Amino acid sequence: MAAIQLDGVTKRFGAVTALQTLDLTVERGEIFGFLGPNGAGKSTAIDVLLDFVRPDAGTASVLGLDSATRTVEIRRRTGVLPDGYAVFPAMTGYDHLEFAIEAAGADEDPDALLERVGLTRSEAAREAESYSKGMAQRLTLAVALVGEPDLLILDEPTTGLDPGGARRMREIIQAECDRGATVFFSSHILAQVEAVCDRVGILRDGQLVTVDTIDGLRDAAGTEGELRLRIDGSPAAVRTSLPDRVSQVAGVDRATLDGDALVVTCDDAAKARAIAACLEAGATVADVETSRRSLEDLFVAVTGDDP
Numbered sequence: 001m002a003a004i005q006l007d008g009v010t011k012r013f014g015a016v017t018a019l020q021t022l023d024l025t026v027e028r029g030e031i032f033g034f035l036g037p038n039g040a041g042k043s044t045a046i047d048v049l050l051d052f053v054r055p056d057a058g059t060a061s062v063l064g065l066d067s068a069t070r071t072v073e074i075r076r077r078t079g080v081l082p083d084g085y086a087v088f089p090a091m092t093g094y095d096h097l098e099f100a101i102e103a104a105g106a107d108e109d110p111d112a113l114l115e116r117v118g119l120t121r122s123e124a125a126r127e128a129e130s131y132s133k134g135m136a137q138r139l140t141l142a143v144a145l146v147g148e149p150d151l152l153i154l155d156e157p158t159t160g161l162d163p164g165g166a167r168r169m170r171e172i173i174q175a176e177c178d179r180g181a182t183v184f185f186s187s188h189i190l191a192q193v194e195a196v197c198d199r200v201g202i203l204r205d206g207q208l209v210t211v212d213t214i215d216g217l218r219d220a221a222g223t224e225g226e227l228r229l230r231i232d233g234s235p236a237a238v239r240t241s242l243p244d245r246v247s248q249v250a251g252v253d254r255a256t257l258d259g260d261a262l263v264v265t266c267d268d269a270a271k272a273r274a275i276a277a278c279l280e281a282g283a284t285v286a287d288v289e290t291s292r293r294s295l296e297d298l299f300v301a302v303t304g305d306d307p
Contacts, residue, residue: 001064003028003151003182004049009058011044011206018044020206021058026184031177033193034186036203042186043083045203046155050080063150076104079144083155083186087131093124093139097146104147113142118168133160141172152176154185158192170196225291227264227271229278232286245281249273 004026011019018041026032036042047053048060051071060067062074087096097110114124117138123131128139137160144152152173158166166189173183173196187193193200194214201211210217231239242262246255251270256263262283264274271290278285 001028002026002061003030003063004032004184005059005061006045006048007059009045009048009055009060011041011048011053011055018206019048019055022203022206022208024201024208024211026182028182029177029180030198031173031183031196032185033197033200034184034203035190035193035200036186038188040203041206042203043155044206046082046153046186049153050075050078076147077150079146079149079152081137081140081144081152081154081157083159085136085140087128087136087139089129090127092127093119093131096128096139096143097124100143100146106147108146113145116145116172117142118165134162134165137161138165141169145172145176148179148181150181152181152183152185154183156187157185158187158189166192225266225268225271227266227274228258228289228291229262229264229275229285230260230287231262231278231283232260234283238282242278242281242283246274246277249277 002025004024006022006024009019009022010017022041022045024045034042034045044053048055049062049067051067051074054068063077065074067074091099093114094110097113101108101110110124111121114121119135119138119142123135124139128136131139137157141154141157144154154173157173158169161169170192173185177183185193197214199211199213200217202209231242239257243255243257246252246262246264249266249270250273251267252274253265255265255274262278264271266274275285275288
């Protein structure tokens with residue numbers, strides 16, 4: 001039974017179609033990244049799952065339960081970190097957690113949850129309205145973790161977090177998955193998605209463009225990557241001839257000089273041939289750096305948009 005199932009979901013707001021016949025399945029126990037440019041419909045899809053809005057057509061289920069009729073059961077088993085969250089101004093961090101623990105009928109230690117998300121006891125004793133955006137994000141995550149939910153829905157979970165906080169967020173997501181929970185999250189920070197996700201779905205104009213693993217996206221978009229060769233001690237004539245010479249190698253898209261380096265964009269299989277062509281031309285290759293296409297590159301290749 002899938003953790004999340006959307007079948008033919010369409011949602012309109014006046015003349016704007018936010019979601020158009022959206023079909024999506026998220027399996028139990030996976031970390032699923034939900035991507036798309038601003039206005040693609042990601043938050044609307046999450047709102048449908050949580051029954052904050054009702055679809056004009058189609059059905060949605062969460063943990064095998066109909067989202068429109070089993071809302072209370074779903075929310076008891078789901079932890080949510082919403083985009084645009086708001087803390088209660090007159091309540092401390094402790095107050096928020098104690099309220100969430102009581103409402104969930106859980107017996108967790110607030111201090112343990114606070115430590116897990118990176119909030120100190122002194123910070124938790126303050127009224128939450130004084131929190132920075134990153135601190136409020138950490139508190140809201142702690143609330144979402146109460147009761148060891150079967151499903152975590154995180155909408156832009158690293159917003160406002162510093163690099164250390166973002167790393168902690170990734171570790172928590174992985175730990176929750178290891179515990180057996182399903183994690184469904186949207187993000188514009190594609191490096192965070194690439195670091196933890198089993199699969200990703202890319203939404204554009206309310207329609208699902210693709211669903212695949214990161215490696216599957218690379219295969220579909222081509223395995224093109226970058227090779228950076230540091231050329232030392234080679235005659236000027238040899239250096240200037242390298243871009244044209246290497247560009248003729250099968251599988252190479254382009255080759256350009258950048259200071260003391262030759263930068264080659266090519267298929268993975270062509271990297272060794274590109275290096276061999278440099279050596280055959282009489283160049284001295286002092287160092288080699290190689291990289292694969294990032295998720296951001298794949299996102300642009302699939303959608304034509306910036307994330």
